[in-house]
Ligand code: TTP
Ligand code: MG
């Protein structure tokens with residue numbers, strides 16, 4: 062088995078950095094980006110200057126105003142963040158196919174099989190950071206290591222605009238000194254439980270037997286035992302591009318009643334629309350499939366000039382296709398509605414974490 066080469070890249074104070082880039086008078090100022098800049102809502106992120114006042118992501122805006130009354134409050138502009146995100150993701154993909162985005166501003170890259178194995182991974186990471194700077198005028202931090210856990214840990218170690226390498230020489234020291242709350246997957250409750258058992262840092266974790274960790278934390282104990290040793294076998298999982306979304310229904314008994322079948326088509330259209338909404342996609346094709354009582358399958362597709370996403374739009378097309386397909390007096394045992402040729406729904410109803418879904 063050979064060593065993997067993993068890079069984790071994360072943009073620095075991403076939303077706030079984009080705002081500062083687009084309004085240079087904010088440079089060096091405590092900038093706070095959030096929902097409606099005044100009033101209710103929460104902080105999306107804050108510049109490093111604002112963080113000095115204790116302002117952080119997910120904090121109520123009102124609290125931020127109390128902590129940092131002289132801050133510069135900016136309402137988020139998702140279009141701008143998405144545009145920057147698109148550019149950085151395409152830069153990543155120009156280096157390797159194996160890119161796993163975690164949110165708009167970060168991704169894991171596996172460059173183990175890159176055509177230039179002679180180049181150290183850190184050099185590649187510098188190339189990527191340079192490309193990001195040249196194409197977006199934004200800085201990112203990178204972590205380089207031999208697995209995902211360590212690469213991500215590394216990218217956070219020298220923010221902003223930093224590059225950190227964790228290898229076999231420094232891994233032990235870094236992990237031993239790491240606050241237990243900074244290990245991935247350790248939330249508030251687990252952290253408290255760790256403290257209750259006098260585990261405060263990586264060294265304390267390292268000194269626990271695997272048996273004891275499993276006793277205390279169940280199955281997760283194995284992972285924790287490994288993390289303390291810098292072991293993580295998780296692969297970088299490139300996001301699949303979904304080509305279609307569909308649902309189908311097999312009837313308990315063969316059906317010939319068009320009214321009843323169309324009721325199912327309506328239900329399937331509704332389900333399909335819900336799944337599209339979750340993916341924040343619209344579709345440019347609709348396909349209806351039926352299987353007859355003789356197990357013959359037929360399908361019919363329509364391509365659309367304008368993408369659809371609502372249940373009524375999908376149903377109207379599915380209805381037409383179904384009536385074209387269904388022959389009188391041929392009972393069917395299955396009906397399906399699939400939409401394809403997916404594209405991002407236009408901006409109005411998108412959220413920032415659409416990469417995750
Ligand atoms: P992060 O990468 O977690 O934070 P950041 O880029 O602002 O700062 P850092 O330099 O520490 O990486 O998140 C990226 C963006 O995602 C962030 O700019 C705003 C958004 N976000 C939210 O809207 N809500 C949240 O709770 C978090 C954590 C992030
Ligand atoms: Mg970030």
Ligand code: MG
Nearest residue numbers: 071164166167
């Ligand atoms: Mg991030």
